[in-house]
Amino acid sequence: MKRFEGKSAVVTGAGSGIGRATARRLALEGAKVLVADVNVDGAAETVKLITDAGGTAESVRCDVSLPDDAKATVLRAVSSFGKLDVLANVAGVGGFHRTLDVTFEMWSRMIAVNLTGSFLMAQAALPHVIAQKGAIVLCASIAGLKSHPYSAAYCASKGGVVQLMKALAVEYARKGIRVNCVCPGGVETPMISQFSLPPGGSPQQLTRIAPILDRYATPDEVAAAIAFLASSDASYISGTSLVVDAAMSC
Numbered sequence: 001m002k003r004f005e006g007k008s009a010v011v012t013g014a015g016s017g018i019g020r021a022t023a024r025r026l027a028l029e030g031a032k033v034l035v036a037d038v039n040v041d042g043a044a045e046t047v048k049l050i051t052d053a054g055g056t057a058e059s060v061r062c063d064v065s066l067p068d069d070a071k072a073t074v075l076r077a078v079s080s081f082g083k084l085d086v087l088a089n090v091a092g093v094g095g096f097h098r099t100l101d102v103t104f105e106m107w108s109r110m111i112a113v114n115l116t117g118s119f120l121m122a123q124a125a126l127p128h129v130i131a132q133k134g135a136i137v138l139c140a141s142i143a144g145l146k147s148h149p150y151s152a153a154y155c156a157s158k159g160g161v162v163q164l165m166k167a168l169a170v171e172y173a174r175k176g177i178r179v180n181c182v183c184p185g186g187v188e189t190p191m192i193s194q195f196s197l198p199p200g201g202s203p204q205q206l207t208r209i210a211p212i213l214d215r216y217a218t219p220d221e222v223a224a225a226i227a228f229l230a231s232s233d234a235s236y237i238s239g240t241s242l243v244v245d246a247a248m249s250c
């Protein structure tokens, strides 16, 4: 499939995990991809993976929680590739913490990266995506749809992403763009190690979010869902949270 031939995309969090898999998938399907991450080494590695496979990609250091970084990243994509068709905002931070152990700084960082970062990247991308009648895909989580243990800040941030996505989808529907999000369950990425039982936590609590299958999703399986939502195959799909969890949250 070459659904993104002639298109340009920004993928945040693309130095690792789901973001890297998404950048590779979009590039494999023809997109010119700006690989954005705070982790410059990870971003450079993703660019190498893409260019070694014959694709087109550049990297940029971007902290999605900073308005100037969000704007500069979008402008970089437009100056490098001439336009912006797709934003896949995948950057995020997570982890299990007992609520009484969460400091103001921990809460603020989680909200800043996961929720404010989604807003800032979408806001910066909107005029360019509207100009191309393109698509925005945000990365929420099933933690944005159902409660997770030891995840008050993470659940609040991802629930916010789901509602942000819906608000943008409705506000800009008649501008010809679509806005959706994916809600993965557990995915085999470096982040999963952050989701371990906190000191004094109850293992029983974790059974509520255990996968039904005997494995987590692969990053490529989530990237495929993001690519679908970003593509014209999803031309009448907007305002949707696509759950990628093999029935775990049913």
Ligand SMILES: NC(=O)c1ccc[n+]([C@@H]2O[C@H](COP(=O)([O-])OP(=O)(O)OC[C@H]3O[C@@H](n4cnc5c(N)ncnc54)[C@H](O)[C@@H]3O)[C@@H](O)[C@H]2O)c1
Binding pocket: 012, 013, 014, 015, 016, 017, 018, 019, 036, 037, 038, 039, 042, 062, 063, 064, 065, 090, 091, 092, 093, 094, 113, 117, 139, 140, 141, 142, 183, 184, 185, 186, 187, 188, 189, 190, 191, 192
């Ligand atoms: N892994 C899972 O089980 C899982 C489940 C549901 C949702 N998610 C979501 O998927 C997304 C990707 O996570 P992942 O599993 O690939 O984790 P990951 O740790 O492999 O990748 C996250 C990437 O985001 C980058 N990042 C962190 N803060 C950033 C910032 N401020 N600005 C720019 N980049 C930043 C990191 O450097 C890293 O490269 C996150 O939004 C996460 O919440 C993950």
